[in-house]
Amino acid sequence: MSRRGARRLARIGRTLVSRRRASRLAFTAGNTLRLYSRGADYFNALIAYIDAARASVALETYIFCDDExxxxVSDALVRAAQRGVRVRVITDGLGTGRLALFDEWIAAGVEHRIYNAGWRGIFGRFGLSRTHRKLALVDERVAFCGGINVVDDFAATGGRLAHPRWDFAVELAGPIVAHVSAALDAQWRRLTLGHRPYRESMSRALVPFARAVSTAAGGRLRARTRGTERALKGPSVAFVARDNFVNRRAIEKAYLVAIGRARCEILLANPYFMPGRKLRRALLRAARRGVDVRVLIGRNEFAALDVAVPYLYRTFLKAGVHIAEYEKTMLHGKVAVVDSNWATVGSSNLDALSLVLNNEANVVLIEHPEIAELREAMLTAFDEARPIDATCYAARTWPERLANWLAYATYRAVMKLLTVGGYD
Incomplete structure (x- = not known):
């Protein structure tokens, strides 16, 4: 990039930072971050922190596998519980299922809750929703958030991957940890208060979350007084937890604000790219006003999506959006970078289940140096991916076009049914 281009990008980034308050996220300053791009590195760090824990460990994950x-990770949790550390683990009834490890946890004193452990792990007290979040917290001083499940990097249905999964997680230390802690506590209370009516349980569970967000120790939260807000200066982080009670559109809104203010570049990477109309329109408007919009899409995990997602390509390609399909390995990362100054890392896919139904958690970064590292990883993945050529796409056969339309129409119908009309 030329010096003039770099200066322009920096100027655009400062504009985005100066307007961050409109996103209504609770940003904090004074945090330290570390970006992980491989599960193996993330697990090594997590285990080290668990082994050093003195008071508490909390873990919430969609998938926990009894594998390499x-x-x-399980052994570290057991060791911590046996030496007197309070260990809490939340797994999903569908994503994880029943493991022999659970008995070992109970015997060692690990407290374990299963989210929506209903009929075959599909339909439970919280309807069809899942906890898709990947969160960890140790001693209320360090937290992790991202898209990495507790599963081997090379594991895949039907065999082993040739390369490790493409995924990310962020280690957090500082005031933002209080927000992650509050979200984990709220989720734990929801699952612990199982005998109470759903709405009453949720209301009680959200009390400590609201309190923690407003009084996070040491954090310089944005001051709000009758609609006026004091914006933070310098690097800052916000934690965004999506649920079905008070934060139904929180993650989607964070994306919409960033995309709406983009002036130079938008990089998106997601394994399940099926956004609703608002996100699609925001990306199209950005491309039409001259923003370099690039979308990296995962393949070869769910055959139905592989057929349905290409139906969206026509409109995006016509607007000038660059699309590439990543097939080197399993693309599981849910990340984005806007104008080299705003980024998000988390568990939320850009599809109906993540944006409307499931419990998800992302972090939003502004002006942190880790954004450059994430951007570089995304650009490398784009170079390794197969670009979608507009001419070749337009030359698809009629049977292929019909299959794309049928798969997409079926997906929309099913998602509207599952989300009770929430998916647009």
């Missing part, structure tokens, strides 16, 4: 990655 999950067993060492």
């Amino acid at each position: 990655a999950g067993r060492p």
Whole structure:
């Protein structure tokens, strides 16, 4: 990039930072971050922190496997519980299922809750929703958030991957940890108060979350007084937790604000790219006003999506959006970078289940140096991916076009049914 281009990008980034308050996120300053791009590195760090824990450990994950990655994490949890540390683990009734590890946890004193452990792990007290979040917290001083499940990097349905999964997680220390802690506590209370009516349980669970967000120790939260807000200066982080009670559109809104203010570049990477109309329109408007919009899409995990997602390509390609399909390995990362100054890392896919139904958690970064590292990883993945050529796409056969339309129409109908009309 030329010096003039770099200066322009920096100027655009400062504009985005100066307007961050409109996103209504609770940003904090004074945090330290570390970006992980491989599960193996993330698990090593997590285990080290668990082994050093003195008071508490909390973990929430969609998938916990008894494999080469999950067993060492499980052993660390058991060791911590046996030496008197309070250990809490939340797994999903569908994503994880029943493991022999659970009995070992109970015997060692690990407290375990299953989210929506209903009929075959599909339909429970919280309807069809899942906890898709990947969160960890140790001693209320360090937290992790991202898209990495507790599963071996090379594991895949039907065999082993040739390369490790493409995924990310962020280690957090500082005032933002209080927000992650509050979200984990709220989720734990929801699952612990199972005998109470759903709405009453949720209301009680959200009390400590609201309190923690407003009084996070040491954090310089934005001051709000009758609609006026004091914006933070310098690097800052916000934690965004999506649920079905008070934060139904929180993550989607964070994306919409960033995309709406983009002036130079938008990089998106997501394994399940099926956004609703608002996100699609925001990306199209950005491309039409001259923003370099690039979308990296995962393939070869769910055949139905592989057929349905290409239906969206026509409109995006016509607007000038660059699309590439990543097939080197399993693309599981849910990340974005806007104008090299705003980024998000988390568990939320850009599809109906993540944006409307499931419990998700992302972090939003502004002006942190880790954004450059994430951007570089995304650009490298784009170079390794297969670009979608507009001419070749337009030359698809009629049977292929019909299959794309049928798959997409079926997806929309099913998602509207599952989300009770929430998916647009």
